[in-house]
Amino acid sequence: MKKTIVNDIDFSRYNIKNEVRYSYKTEKGLSKKIVEEISERKNEPKWMRDFRLKSLEIYESKPMPTWGVDLSELDINSIVAYLSPDTKMKNSWDEVPEDIRNTFEKLGIPEAEKKALSGVGAQYDSEVVYHSIKDNLAKQGVIFEDMDTALKKYPDIIKEHFMTKNVTPNDHKFAALHGAIWSGGTFVYVPENVKVEVPLQAYFRMNAPGTGQFEHTLIIADRGSEVRFIEGCSAPQYAVSNLHAGCVELFVKEGARLIYSTIENWSKNTYNLNTKRALVDKDGVIEWISGSFGSHKTMLYPCSVLRGKGAKSEYTGVTFAAKGQHLDTGSKMIHLAPYTSSKVLSKSISKDGGITNYRGLLKIGPNAEGAKASVQCEGLMIDEISRSDTMPIIEVLNDNVDIGHEAKVGRISDEQIFYLMTRGLSEDEARSMIVRGFVEPVAKSLPLEYAVELNRLIKLELEGTIG
Amino acid sequence: MKDTLLEIKNVKAEVDGKEILKGLNLTIKRGEIHAIMGPNGSGKSTLCNVIMGNPHYKVTNGEILFEGEDIVKLKVNERAKKGIFLSFQSPEEIPGITVDNFIRTSLSAVTNKNMPMLQFAKSMKEKMDMLDMKPEYRTRYLNVGFSGGEKKKSEILQMAMLNPKLVMLDEIDSGLDIDALRVVAETVRKLKTDDMSILIITHYNRILDYLEPDVISVLANGRIVKEGDKNLAKELEKTGYESILDEVMS
Numbered sequence: 001m002k003k004t005i006v007n008d009i010d011f012s013r014y015n016i017k018n019e020v021r022y023s024y025k026t027e028k029g030l031s032k033k034i035v036e037e038i039s040e041r042k043n044e045p046k047w048m049r050d051f052r053l054k055s056l057e058i059y060e061s062k063p064m065p066t067w068g069v070d071l072s073e074l075d076i077n078s079i080v081a082y083l084s085p086d087t088k089m090k091n092s093w094d095e096v097p098e099d100i101r102n103t104f105e106k107l108g109i110p111e112a113e114k115k116a117l118s119g120v121g122a123q124y125d126s127e128v129v130y131h132s133i134k135d136n137l138a139k140q141g142v143i144f145e146d147m148d149t150a151l152k153k154y155p156d157i158i159k160e161h162f163m164t165k166n167v168t169p170n171d172h173k174f175a176a177l178h179g180a181i182w183s184g185g186t187f188v189y190v191p192e193n194v195k196v197e198v199p200l201q202a203y204f205r206m207n208a209p210g211t212g213q214f215e216h217t218l219i220i221a222d223r224g225s226e227v228r229f230i231e232g233c234s235a236p237q238y239a240v241s242n243l244h245a246g247c248v249e250l251f252v253k254e255g256a257r258l259i260y261s262t263i264e265n266w267s268k269n270t271y272n273l274n275t276k277r278a279l280v281d282k283d284g285v286i287e288w289i290s291g292s293f294g295s296h297k298t299m300l301y302p303c304s305v306l307r308g309k310g311a312k313s314e315y316t317g318v319t320f321a322a323k324g325q326h327l328d329t330g331s332k333m334i335h336l337a338p339y340t341s342s343k344v345l346s347k348s349i350s351k352d353g354g355i356t357n358y359r360g361l362l363k364i365g366p367n368a369e370g371a372k373a374s375v376q377c378e379g380l381m382i383d384e385i386s387r388s389d390t391m392p393i394i395e396v397l398n399d400n401v402d403i404g405h406e407a408k409v410g411r412i413s414d415e416q417i418f419y420l421m422t423r424g425l426s427e428d429e430a431r432s433m434i435v436r437g438f439v440e441p442v443a444k445s446l447p448l449e450y451a452v453e454l455n456r457l458i459k460l461e462l463e464g465t466i467g
Numbered sequence: 468m469k470d471t472l473l474e475i476k477n478v479k480a481e482v483d484g485k486e487i488l489k490g491l492n493l494t495i496k497r498g499e500i501h502a503i504m505g506p507n508g509s510g511k512s513t514l515c516n517v518i519m520g521n522p523h524y525k526v527t528n529g530e531i532l533f534e535g536e537d538i539v540k541l542k543v544n545e546r547a548k549k550g551i552f553l554s555f556q557s558p559e560e561i562p563g564i565t566v567d568n569f570i571r572t573s574l575s576a577v578t579n580k581n582m583p584m585l586q587f588a589k590s591m592k593e594k595m596d597m598l599d600m601k602p603e604y605r606t607r608y609l610n611v612g613f614s615g616g617e618k619k620k621s622e623i624l625q626m627a628m629l630n631p632k633l634v635m636l637d638e639i640d641s642g643l644d645i646d647a648l649r650v651v652a653e654t655v656r657k658l659k660t661d662d663m664s665i666l667i668i669t670h671y672n673r674i675l676d677y678l679e680p681d682v683i684s685v686l687a688n689g690r691i692v693k694e695g696d697k698n699l700a701k702e703l704e705k706t707g708y709e710s711i712l713d714e715v716m717s
Contacts, residue, residue, distance in 0.1 A: 418521050419559040421543035422552070423569070423625065424576030433572065437563025437608070 014265060014294075016106055017236045018099040020208040021086040022125070028210070029077035032056060035180050038082045042148055042183070047159060055169040055179025062173040068328045068359070069297040074271050079243050080211045081181040083125045089146060091132050100124050100207075107234065109203050117230075118198040119144040123215055124205050126183040137196060143189040144200055147216045150187035157189065161218055166249040167277050174273045178214050178247045185215035185246070190225040190256075199228040199259075204246070206235035206270070212243040219249075221256035221284075228259040234294065237267040241296070244270055250278035252286050254308065261289035264298075268324055272298040282308030282337075290317040292329050301359060303332035306340035306368075317346040318442050321354030321386075330360035330377070330392075335368035335401075346377040347442050349435060350386035358390040358407070366397045374404035380438045381411040382431060471532075472497045472664045473518070473633060478529035479689075480517045487513040489689030490529070495633070495664050502667040502675055504700065505686035506708045511668045512556070514686065515635045518666075519553045520546050533633070548577055550632030554622040554639055560610045566621060567591070567605040570628050577629055594627040597654045615642030623651055627658050635666045640674040652677030672700050687712055 024041060026034045035056050039049040064071055090096050093110050104110060104122050113120045119133035121144070128146035137144070143154070151158050163169060169179035186202045206213045221227050235242055244266060252258050258278070266272050272295040278286040288302045304313035315331035333342035348356035358377040379388030390407040412434050420430035473495040480488040487510045495501050505511055516524045518531060520543040530537045538546055561569065570591070575581045582590070591605060598620045610618055619639055626634055636655070640648055652674055659665060667678060675683075675697065683700055685693040685708070693699070693711055703711065 413559070414523065416559045416561065418523070418543060419555065420561070422519055422547055422555075423573035423629070424544050424547040425573065426544050426576075427542075429572075429576070433564055433569075434561065437561055440563030 014107075014234045014267065015236045016103050017238075018103060018207050020083075022208070023084050023086045025083040025208075026081050028080055030056070030059075030081060030177075030181070034081055038181060038183065041082075041084070044151065045155060048151065048162075051163070052180050052182075055163075055176050058169045059173060059176035059180055062176060064173060065299075068299045069326045071271070071273075071297070074241060074243065076177075076243070078210060078240070080208070081214070082183055083208050083211050084127045085124045085129060085207075087129055089128050089149070090130050093130060096122075096130050100129055103205060103207070104130070104203065107203065107205070107232070109201070109232075112201065116198065117201050118196055119200045121146055121186050121202040122205070123184045123203065123213070125208050125211060125213065128184045128186075133200075134198075140194050141189075141191040142194060142196060143187065145187045147185035147187050147218065148183070150218075154187070154189075157220070158187070158218070161220065161249065161251065162216070163247070163249070166251065166279055167247055167275050171275065174245045175247060175275050178216070178245050178275065181212070182214045182216045182247065184213075186217045186219075188219040188227065188229065190219075190221045190227045192222045193224040194222075195226040196228070199230050201230040201232065203232045204244075205233075206242050206244070206266075209238035210240040210242065212245065214244075215246045217246065217248040219258065219260075220251045221253060221258045223253045224255045225253075226257045229261070231260070231262045232265075233262070234265045235267045235270055238269055240269065242267070242270045244272045244274065244295075246274045248274075248276035248302075250276075250286060252278055252280040252284035252311075254282045254284060256281075257285040257287075259287040259289065260302075261291075263291045264294060264300075266294035268294060268296050270295045272300065274298075274300045276300070276302040277305065278303070278313070279305045279307060280311040280313060283310040283312075284308060285312045285314075287313070288315040288317070288331065290315070290329070292317070292319045292327050295327065296325060298327040298329060300328075301330045301332050301361075303334065304342065305334045305336065306342065307336045309337045309339055311337060311340045313342045315342075315344045315346070316442055316445050317348075318439055319346070319348035319356050319358075321348070321350045321356045323352040323354060326355040326357075328357045328359055330358050332361040333363070333373060333375075334361075335364045335371045335373065337367060338369040339371065340368055341372040343373070344375040344377065345442060345445070347439050348377075348379045348388060349382065349438065350379070350388050351382035353385045353387075355387045357388070358392065360392045362392065362394045362403070362405075364396045364398050364401050364403070368398050369400050371398065371401045372403075373401070376404075376406045378407070378438070379409040380435065381409070382435065384411070470497050471495070472499075472534065474530075474532040475518075476530045476532070478517065478531060479527045480513060481525050481527060482513065482523060486527075487524075487689055488517060491686075491690055493684065493691055495666060496681075497632075497664055498661045499682060500659075500665045500667065500678055500680045502669060502680040502683045502700070503686050503691075504669060504683060504703060507670075509686045510689045511686055512637055515553055515637045515666070515668060518546075518633075518635060519543060519551060544576070547631075548579075551635075552626050552629060552631035552633065553635045554619075554626060554637060556638045556641060558610050558618055558622055560608075562608050562611050564609050565606050566609055566624075569609045570625060573625065574628055590628065591624075594624055594654075594658075597627075597657060598624055599650050600624065616644065616647040619643055619647070619651055623654055623658075627654070630660075630663075632662060633664050633666065635668070637668045638670070639667070640669055640671055645673075648674060649677060672704050675700050685711055
């Protein structure tokens with residue numbers, strides 16, 4: 001069969017490499033000494049230092065996962081865990097060093113901030129270099145800080161919530177790694193009944209080769225509040241591996257609503273081993289929007305723990321794997337309370353030998369009377385050499401529930417191509433049209449303001465040949 | 468005398484190494500309605516696919532002249548742009564792409580220009596009214612969940628919008644009830660201009676009552692074995708293909 005070219009993402013905009021100027025970096029690899037150095041440098045309270053060391057012990061005690069993607073080539077000992085750029089955090093883009101500012105300008109962050117965001121945090125390697133929030137939100141009591149500052153300004157809240165009852169270092173090896181060497185990230189607190197109309201954004205950028213980024217995101221949406229959070233990630237392409245092992249902990253209190261969207265476009269040398277979880281109380285709503293385009297290998301399964309009556313979760317994901325990429329993504333929905341509901345819509349596309357896998361869990365606990373859940377996961381392979389699988393696991397421990405489930409994997413057929421070509425489309429246009437149709441349900445469900453980058457990526461990747 | 472639109476000369480074609488067309492000759496004049504009848508497995512659908520250029524079918528001999536030019540080497544979409552249209556027996560489903568979006572894309576691909584939105588909407592409405600299709604069809608995904616009749620109507624709607632020179636109706640009558648068949652056939656007749664030729668592939672006579680063919684050809688064993696006017700259909704109905712085949716072979 002004739003091979004069709006669907007364009008790769010135009011990486012030029014993501015591939016800016018700046019000279020690595022740092023004020024401080026750790027030795028390669030991981031040790032008690034390195035963890036202590038990071039903590040000392042950040043001037044952290046003793047409990048955090050102890051927590052890091054404890055996490056390191058857990059990390060060392062846990063074996064590498066043997067499922068998901070192949071991690072045998074990931075060598076933690078060659079990764080620099082902490083690298084602080086040669087600048088302090090600023091509240092004005094003008095004060096951010098020029099090369100770093102240029103990078104974020106090319107990524108469109110300052111412009112998006114002016115037009116469509118309530119606040120922005122920008123992390124460069126291990127530290128946040130820019131942070132700002134609109135005055136009106138600060139006046140309403142909304143807190144939007146980089147994580148290191150938050151630890152100093154709000155130690156009690158952080159101590160209570162930081163990897164204690166949501167994600168914990170015991171969950172898995174990379175959660176433990178994160179606990180030991182986390183740096184940067186974002187803390188958001190939205191007070192009761194405050195509705196943040198315009199989204200907040202954090203952008204995580206890895207510049208230096210062979211480093212790791214381990215940012216921590218903690219968001220507390222208090223009772224009846226509403227907030228939308230956008231996370232963007234990218235890195236230039238290097239020959240050596242980078243590692244991203246972030247952690248996201250979300251607390252959605254009674255009646256609150258949180259939309260968490262991520263557009264991940266790591267360079268194709270990055271291992272993306274990320275942990276994200278939301279604890280959702282009574283009538284609370286969490287919506288995940290997840291676009292995974294980049295990385296060498298990804299393991300990412302945002303989890304919603306629906307622990308209050310009537311709590312709700314939606315997960316909408318698009319995963320795109322091209323040559324050399326293996327993206328293992330999915331969603332975990334844990335129903336623990338009555339009348340909770342969840343909905344999963346996942347679309348993955350693989351081409352040029354790329355591998356996508358939907359790995360999901362839907363668990364309905366014994367107390368989740370009247371729960372409703374639907375899972376729809378579909379994979380589309382553009383050519384003969386790509387792979388796609390779905391592994392949706394469903395465990396139901398209550399009889400009175402309503403569950404819908406659909407998993408499909410397909411390849412574009414010659415008959416479809418022929419049909420579209422009889423109507424005047426070229427083979428490439430025919431393929432693009434089929435892929436565009438395939439992601440349409442997701443594209444349609446995205447709120448406009450989030451969709452900007454995601455849609456642009458889909459367009460570049462899928463419609464590049466149509467122009 | 469009308470000029471020739473399509474001339475097929477001694478075409479042999481195979482599928483998966485098996486020869487289906489074994490030296491087929493056929494001429495279709497501009498503006499002509501031409502029916503091809505013949506028993507199952509005689510090569511009727513293969514003929515349509517070969518004219519359209521389906522890469523699954525390999526032409527091993529002969530020429531296919533469209534307006535005097537040999538199109539055997541042209542790609543499917545290039546043939547579409549020349550004005551060849553195939554209405555499928557069972558068209559593929561394209562999830563996520565609306566009928567509207569599809570026809571617009573197709574129209575601009577075939578004509579190489581964009582029809583203004585209002586003109587497009589007006590033209591769609593006119594044709595859909597003729598086909599007795601509700602406006603909602605425009606926003607449905609192409610052929611997804613369509614009944615057999617809806618699929619056929621959707622094919623004719625595309626034909627109507629693309630206004631080709633040669634229309635091939637591959638078993639357009641299969642799976643249609645009698646009312647739907649009448650609507651489809653009458654619409655095709657109304658849409659047919661003097662410049663449009665129609666090639667009808669069918670087992671049955673009923674559609675020929677609505678679309679009176681100028682010529683009927685009988686296809687058997689990969690060749691055209693008999694040609695006649697519309698009365699040939701009546702004759703076939705009475706005697707069946709066997710007698711014709713016997714007559715030809717003897």
